Amino acid sequence: MPAYPDTLIACVQMHPVMGDVAANLARSTALIEEAAARGAKLVVLPELANTGYMFASRDEAHALAEPVPTGPSSQAWIALAQRLGIFLVAGITERDGDKLYNAAIVAGPRGYLGTYRKLHLWGDENLFFEAGNLGLPVFDTEIGKLAVAICYDGWFPEVFRLQAMQGADIVAVPTNWVPMPGQTPDGPAMAHSLAIAAAHSNGLTIACADRVGVERGQPFVGRSLIAGSQGWIVAGPASHDQEEILIAAVNLKQARHGRQLNAFNHVLRDRRGDVYDLMLGSGYPRLAR
Amino acid sequence: MPAYPDTLIACVQMHPVMGDVAANLARSTALIEEAAARGAKLVVLPELANTGYMFASRDEAHALAEPVPTGPSSQAWIALAQRLGIFLVAGITERDGDKLYNAAIVAGPRGYLGTYRKLHLWGDENLFFEAGNLGLPVFDTEIGKLAVAICYDGWFPEVFRLQAMQGADIVAVPTNWVPMPGQTPDGPAMAHSLAIAAAHSNGLTIACADRVGVERGQPFVGRSLIAGSQGWIVAGPASHDQEEILIAAVNLKQARHGRQLNAFNHVLRDRRGDVYDLMLGSGYPRLAR
Numbered sequence: 001m002p003a004y005p006d007t008l009i010a011c012v013q014m015h016p017v018m019g020d021v022a023a024n025l026a027r028s029t030a031l032i033e034e035a036a037a038r039g040a041k042l043v044v045l046p047e048l049a050n051t052g053y054m055f056a057s058r059d060e061a062h063a064l065a066e067p068v069p070t071g072p073s074s075q076a077w078i079a080l081a082q083r084l085g086i087f088l089v090a091g092i093t094e095r096d097g098d099k100l101y102n103a104a105i106v107a108g109p110r111g112y113l114g115t116y117r118k119l120h121l122w123g124d125e126n127l128f129f130e131a132g133n134l135g136l137p138v139f140d141t142e143i144g145k146l147a148v149a150i151c152y153d154g155w156f157p158e159v160f161r162l163q164a165m166q167g168a169d170i171v172a173v174p175t176n177w178v179p180m181p182g183q184t185p186d187g188p189a190m191a192h193s194l195a196i197a198a199a200h201s202n203g204l205t206i207a208c209a210d211r212v213g214v215e216r217g218q219p220f221v222g223r224s225l226i227a228g229s230q231g232w233i234v235a236g237p238a239s240h241d242q243e244e245i246l247i248a249a250v251n252l253k254q255a256r257h258g259r260q261l262n263a264f265n266h267v268l269r270d271r272r273g274d275v276y277d278l279m280l281g282s283g284y285p286r287l288a289r
Numbered sequence: 290m291p292a293y294p295d296t297l298i299a300c301v302q303m304h305p306v307m308g309d310v311a312a313n314l315a316r317s318t319a320l321i322e323e324a325a326a327r328g329a330k331l332v333v334l335p336e337l338a339n340t341g342y343m344f345a346s347r348d349e350a351h352a353l354a355e356p357v358p359t360g361p362s363s364q365a366w367i368a369l370a371q372r373l374g375i376f377l378v379a380g381i382t383e384r385d386g387d388k389l390y391n392a393a394i395v396a397g398p399r400g401y402l403g404t405y406r407k408l409h410l411w412g413d414e415n416l417f418f419e420a421g422n423l424g425l426p427v428f429d430t431e432i433g434k435l436a437v438a439i440c441y442d443g444w445f446p447e448v449f450r451l452q453a454m455q456g457a458d459i460v461a462v463p464t465n466w467v468p469m470p471g472q473t474p475d476g477p478a479m480a481h482s483l484a485i486a487a488a489h490s491n492g493l494t495i496a497c498a499d500r501v502g503v504e505r506g507q508p509f510v511g512r513s514l515i516a517g518s519q520g521w522i523v524a525g526p527a528s529h530d531q532e533e534i535l536i537a538a539v540n541l542k543q544a545r546h547g548r549q550l551n552a553f554n555h556v557l558r559d560r561r562g563d564v565y566d567l568m569l570g571s572g573y574p575r576l577a578r
Contacts, residue, residue, distance in 0.1 A: 120561060124553075126553045194489065196482040264410070276425075
């Protein structure tokens, strides 16, 4: 097996300020520059990193949202990725006409690569945003095939599975994790088990960049995490309340070998599509009540 | 919300003796009787609990395998479930004509309920067994809807998803976990993250009964676990090397309420079938090479 070089990847755990886009762009720029200075070739920012999360109304969300990639937040981040020669995945409040999306912009050394729109909306996001309508795109880059999932998307194992089946090597996860029922700041984080399981069962690196802080009464979990392609934690968890940068050296190309677990088993090729794809594709089983 | 009574469930972690069916039936009977005496209404035994796991040849496996439910191991376990008034899920080496299956028998107070055959074969199992051909059955019982997955089946999130979508309340997992690459006896067990994630993202109780011991050079992980329907551990992990019985009180009926996470979100109804069922059902995406 040939030796492939490692790639440094970074998750920026930050504390966006609600509604202060200029401050969030300035702070994210400083943290991205620091990550790049430490060698990161891919940097992931949290969900809705340019605006904050706890919109009080659709009016407020609409006023803060911007077109992607022509708006000022997109343009600032694209220029930064180009200047630093890195790939960047950043959560952004997107406006497309009068529709709003909880989105992520993907940019690289040669500029804008594309947009992902969150497929699974959480709680009051349903009051402000439309559900994503761009599917699960996978972006070809020279560091590997890059996919994106946002926060509650990670509760749906279908997301990571469909990304892996399209050949994704790494999933960037901008997130604003909130505590799940029964979860404490010091105990196990359910989001970690979900990321670890998805990484292991799909042979994917999963890089989760969470936010910290309490915003309009809503606490966030922090504890950003990078799970390697065998599922084991390769960076983090970060603290539950501090801004910080997680960096891991991952081998996104060699990881594809790891999906072959032994002479017989491969985590994707062992799927029993004859059983479950047919069950799903035919609409059976219906959700039991 | 009405109050539903708890149900006690048990995972029997045991050490089968390779090839000694009589000894394994006797030992499992003693442990099942103990679990029932402690109040368990459902008892789960490990994978291939009547024969051991490390067959040296297909001849050996064939000689040890039995028809289900007419063979002596099935008959002994069915009679035991009837006598004790419990539900029992037990891993068994099944022979159907000249075909062998890594199976589990499901029995209850009124006798034989059905069989599950492992869909995803691990390693050298491919030399001895046919892959399961009975789909993912869900058994209606008075304690709740009961499904079964065996060991490596749990590496495929589709399994738990399809069980939950059929209304399953609990999945019994007879297993013979082996260490995954990078896993140590004292560090985190990857199988635990997989069970916790599947329980949480599907609102399912998942009861994993593992074996212990080293058989013909193969060490097993032990550390049986019961994950409750919110994903949190409700019993275990058991030790990595001792026989023991894990018991948890779970509320299999109330758990269905828990799938509704808030006014907007339900772990199953939030699935974006419009995106991923169509992608899977149409055969797209093909597995990328």
